[in-house]
Amino acid sequence: MAMLFRLLACLLLATPIGAAAHDVEDGYQLWLRYRSATPQLGARIASTARCLVTAGTPSLQLQAAVAELRLGVQGLSGQRLPVARELCAGALVLATPEAMPALRALKLPLQALGSEGYLLRSLRWRGKAVTLIAANTDTGLLYGGFAWLRAAQSGADLQALNQQSAPRVALRVLNHWDNLDRSVERGYAGSSIWDWWALPDMRSARYVDYARANASLGINGTVLNNVNAKAESLTAPWLAKAAALAEVFRPYGIRVYLSARFSAPMEIGGLKSADPLDPAVRRWWRAKADEIYQRIPDFGGFLVKANSEGQPGPQDYGRSHAEGANMLAEALAPHGGRVMWRAFVYSPEVGADRAQQAYDEFKPLDGRFASNVIVQVKNGPIDFQPREPFHPLFGSMPKTAMALEVQLTKEYLGFASHLVYLGPLFEEVLKADTLQQGPGSTVARVIAGGGPAALPGAMAGVANIGSDRNWTGSHFDQANWYAFGRMAWDPDLSPAAVAREWAGQTFGSAPAALDEIVSIMLASREAAVDYMTPLGLHHLMGTGHHYGPAPWVDDLERADWNPTYFHRASRLGIGFDRTPGGSNAVAQYAPPLARQFAQVRDTPENLLLWFHHLPWQHRMASGRSLWHELVLRYDRGAEKVTEFRRRWEALRPHVDAQRHADVAAALVVQEREARWWRDACVAYFQSVNGLPLPEGTRPPEHPLAHYKGLRFPFAPGHGG
Numbered sequence: 001m002a003m004l005f006r007l008l009a010c011l012l013l014a015t016p017i018g019a020a021a022h023d024v025e026d027g028y029q030l031w032l033r034y035r036s037a038t039p040q041l042g043a044r045i046a047s048t049a050r051c052l053v054t055a056g057t058p059s060l061q062l063q064a065a066v067a068e069l070r071l072g073v074q075g076l077s078g079q080r081l082p083v084a085r086e087l088c089a090g091a092l093v094l095a096t097p098e099a100m101p102a103l104r105a106l107k108l109p110l111q112a113l114g115s116e117g118y119l120l121r122s123l124r125w126r127g128k129a130v131t132l133i134a135a136n137t138d139t140g141l142l143y144g145g146f147a148w149l150r151a152a153q154s155g156a157d158l159q160a161l162n163q164q165s166a167p168r169v170a171l172r173v174l175n176h177w178d179n180l181d182r183s184v185e186r187g188y189a190g191s192s193i194w195d196w197w198a199l200p201d202m203r204s205a206r207y208v209d210y211a212r213a214n215a216s217l218g219i220n221g222t223v224l225n226n227v228n229a230k231a232e233s234l235t236a237p238w239l240a241k242a243a244a245l246a247e248v249f250r251p252y253g254i255r256v257y258l259s260a261r262f263s264a265p266m267e268i269g270g271l272k273s274a275d276p277l278d279p280a281v282r283r284w285w286r287a288k289a290d291e292i293y294q295r296i297p298d299f300g301g302f303l304v305k306a307n308s309e310g311q312p313g314p315q316d317y318g319r320s321h322a323e324g325a326n327m328l329a330e331a332l333a334p335h336g337g338r339v340m341w342r343a344f345v346y347s348p349e350v351g352a353d354r355a356q357q358a359y360d361e362f363k364p365l366d367g368r369f370a371s372n373v374i375v376q377v378k379n380g381p382i383d384f385q386p387r388e389p390f391h392p393l394f395g396s397m398p399k400t401a402m403a404l405e406v407q408l409t410k411e412y413l414g415f416a417s418h419l420v421y422l423g424p425l426f427e428e429v430l431k432a433d434t435l436q437q438g439p440g441s442t443v444a445r446v447i448a449g450g451g452p453a454a455l456p457g458a459m460a461g462v463a464n465i466g467s468d469r470n471w472t473g474s475h476f477d478q479a480n481w482y483a484f485g486r487m488a489w490d491p492d493l494s495p496a497a498v499a500r501e502w503a504g505q506t507f508g509s510a511p512a513a514l515d516e517i518v519s520i521m522l523a524s525r526e527a528a529v530d531y532m533t534p535l536g537l538h539h540l541m542g543t544g545h546h547y548g549p550a551p552w553v554d555d556l557e558r559a560d561w562n563p564t565y566f567h568r569a570s571r572l573g574i575g576f577d578r579t580p581g582g583s584n585a586v587a588q589y590a591p592p593l594a595r596q597f598a599q600v601r602d603t604p605e606n607l608l609l610w611f612h613h614l615p616w617q618h619r620m621a622s623g624r625s626l627w628h629e630l631v632l633r634y635d636r637g638a639e640k641v642t643e644f645r646r647r648w649e650a651l652r653p654h655v656d657a658q659r660h661a662d663v664a665a666a667l668v669v670q671e672r673e674a675r676w677w678r679d680a681c682v683a684y685f686q687s688v689n690g691l692p693l694p695e696g697t698r699p700p701e702h703p704l705a706h707y708k709g710l711r712f713p714f715a716p717g718h719g720g
């Protein structure tokens with residue numbers, strides 16, 4: 001019996017997405033469950049997918065598209081989708097003009113689709129009603145196939161389709177912070193999905209499902225290893241492992257990249273230096289690039305963290321970031337590879353304001369980077385906080401290709417257990433108008449690249465994926481992977497629309513339940529800001545692991561690692577003065593924004609204490625004092641989570657039992673931790689200002705000493 005049970009468990013665990021695992025709702029299938037909400041919907045889908053017509057020699061990408069459509073249609077309608085050479089009524093036709101020259105006669109706007117875009121159109125062709133999925137390349141067809149499946153699942157009228165879409169951002173790349181021992185820096189979803197030890201010989205079926213999930217969103221690149229990189233990842237045995245993964249991902253339009261350690265020529269090349277101007281070092285990197293491309297012909301390139309948090313870099317030799325990046329760019333250029341050079345740096349000496357340092361170092365280098373270098377900038381000037389203003393480098397380097405880096409793994413937003421949907425955070429930064437090149441120079445425009453210099457652009461997401469059965473450690477964190485991919489493809493998509501798409505495919509619930517799920521998701525990020533760092537506060541998290549609140553910490557090795565450095569609370573007031581009277585970080589923004597942020601009354605309240613140091617008695621727009629407002633926000637955030645928990649409970653009849661229970665359990669944790677955040681921060685700030693709590697406010701559950709005494713030596717994601 002036990003044996004049988006184990007056998008059954010093995011079979012279930014090995015079931016790929018979309019296969020006959022329909023009765024298991026454990027989150028493994030992500031948004032690719034392919035189940036119809038109603039038999040009517042299934043029948044409608046079947047009537048528009050009676051046969052699948054392709055032309056030409058099927059490339060790997062076309063084969064992947066065909067396999068996915070067959071899997072999807074079978075799942076959604078219960079009908080097989082036969083592949084045919086001749087048109088049938090209700091055909092799905094997958095075609096590029098090259099493979100099917102007859103397509104040209106239809107005069108479709110294919111030019112605008114570029115090499116990855118697609119077009120879906122219901123039309124009559126040769127007397128038959130068909131659905132055309134057209135693109136210029138087979139990768140475009142793959143994306144088009146996924147778009148058709150998405151339309152089918154969201155109840156679109158499949159007989160009147162007329163969509164066309166091309167990615168606005170050229171490179172849409174996941175960054176895995178995965179170590180070679182399979183631990184994951186800031187990973188909260190188990191260990192690395194890359195079973196490095198078993199690779200290259202053993203290739204988990206999961207790699208294919210990973211690639212399918214990414215391709216369904218248009219993600220076209222993945223950096224396999226941690227930015228805090230080990231040189232070993234560039235040695236032959238590790239390149240063989242990377243090559244095996246590249247082979248699995250190729251049919252899905254995904255290129256593999258590696259994080260490169262700047263000092264690798266010394267560590268694995270036996271050289272005495274890694275100076276980017278040393279000819280021997282340059283030769284070494286050129287040979288290394290040649291070796292990589294021999295194994296991985298479509299290798300994407302290197303991601304580099306240099307001279308940041310102790311990592312080696314060009315400044316160790318008195319060279320600039322541009323000189324360092326250009327050396328690697330030169331090695332990759334003959335093969336069409338790129339360097340993603342991170343701007344997350346802060347100098348070894350503690351300067352006036354950590355928020356200013358990346359701009360100070362990189363802005364003067366504009367125009368000095370090789371054309372295949374992309375400078376990768378975090379969304380805000382500090383570090384993936386619940387809320388930051390956009391990074392002032394966006395728009396400030398018009399001659400440089402730029403990437404926006406966001407963090408899907410929620411290091412500063414409650415790890416995997418807090419339900420925090422990041423769509424609104426992505427939107428906030430993407431839509432932020434830098435005003436640097438006149439009105440409308442939004443961050444989205446900057447990373448869309450193009451312009452006279454024809455720069456490429458990119459968006460990178462620090463992955464939240466691990467070996468957990470549900471991939472991301474919690475069901476709702478899948479939505480952050482989803483939103484990253486969809487919004488990198490089209491930064492104009494609204495977080496609400498994306499949430500709805502995701503929830504519809506993931507839970508397949510009835511519309512009323514979907515409204516409720518989406519509404520919780522949309523409120524969740526603001527709730528987290530409120531219970532963690534309201535009104536522009538930032539970096540109040542516990543030391544090292546960043547788990548929970550520790551606003552009192554003031555004794556770290558570097559002053560600018562201390563929460564007290566960031567909030568600057570005293571008996572008199574709170575906040576970081578970044579106006580001309582303070583650090584003058586505001587001057588890094590375009591003049592109208594610099595002026596706006598310099599004035600208390602013009603600064604958005606949600607960034608108030610980011611830019612200003614204010615007395616506790618400062619009058620807020622609500623008429624309340626700053627102190628009262630702060631406590632109120634903390635209360636509001638914590639109460640919101642209690643409300644989410646209640647609302648989720650009411651959704652029980654509409655969500656399958658296991659996933660409902662999983663989310664409910666996580667919400668209990670989130671509710672407890674939101675209160676902990678609120679109580680610890682209120683207790684601490686009160687100990688600093690000595691003011692009474694606003695009338696009717698609940699006192700913290702424990703004295704401050706209790707919160708200060710909490711230790712979490714084994715918190716996840718923090719290698720030490």
Ligand code: BDP
Binds near residue numbers: 227228344383384
């Ligand atoms: C910080 C993380 C650290 C990363 C660093 C980075 O705490 O683990 O290495 O960002 O982005 O937020 O390089």
